[in-house]
């Protein structure tokens with residue numbers, strides 16, 4: 001298995017998948033490779049032949065790889081991006097497990113675990129009908145998260161630094177979801193009035209990420225505005241480096257339930273593992289490997 005990235009340095013995925021292969025006694029390997037954009041098509045073409053079962057795809061290739069697939073799953077088609085490639089004979093199927101991974105992670109939190117359908121297994125997506133979510137950001141991760149929240153029944157508002165980009169995301173995903181009233185742009189000026197109606201706030205910008213554009217800042221809102229959220233609101237940050245981002249620190253100081261991006265990373269990987277191998281992923285093994293890697297501890 002390969003991870004197609006550029007650069008390929010910091011990923012936790014080789015650790016997670018290596019641990020999962022070992023735990024299940026599978027004779028497979030997972031390696032991050034640095035692929036420049038100009039070399040992407042050739043790297044993808046090689047995946048169509050054994051010994052590859054497939055690959056993961058990450059920054060900056062997730063969108064560019066989609067037209068190179070023989071087939072896209074409905075989620076990958078809707079989001080317009082692929083994070084997992086599965087080889088079926090000589091055909092490549094593009095999946096996007098980020099959105100489903102996000103929902104599985106959400107269901108680890110007590111307020112959402114209670115919303116899992118009664119007959120669903122562990123990690124099943126919660127039913128978010130009647131809930132309102134505010135997604136900050138309008139990049140690739142935001143698209144996957146918004147798509148999955150809509151699929152789970154939630155109403156979603158999207159706030160982005162560049163409002164035209166948020167409007168494009170809304171327009172694209174409204175084409176997929178028939179109920180247009182459930183997905184709207186949130187203007188920056190409207191934020192204070194909206195916050196009191198939000199059940200779930202999700203940061204899908206790269207603000208707060210160490211090494212990112214503004215590691216010490218909160219994304220698109222002031223810390224004091226978190227007081228406008230209902231006391232039962234949940235705050236999720238897709239960033240996991242550092243484990244407690246400025247947003248999560250401010251939200252937990254206000255007593256809100258918070259989650260960083262590590263559970264989503266683990267679940268998107270577990271779903272990819274299942275798509276490649278057909279075996280149930282050893283999720284806790286993968287989580288421990290990711291936590292060890294993040295803490296800089298040896299395997």
Ligand code: NAD
Pocket residue numbers: 059098136137138139140141142160161162204205206207209213214219220238239240261262264265266268
């Ligand atoms: P992207 O480049 O496609 O989008 C970045 C977003 O951040 C855009 O909406 C942009 O407007 C916003 N942004 C950037 N700088 C900003 C600033 N200074 N102020 C306000 N907004 C700003 O990136 P992406 O692939 O969508 O990833 C976004 C974040 O989500 C990254 O931190 C990434 O690591 C994280 N992520 C986590 C997981 C996971 O599994 N936990 C999966 C995917 C992405």
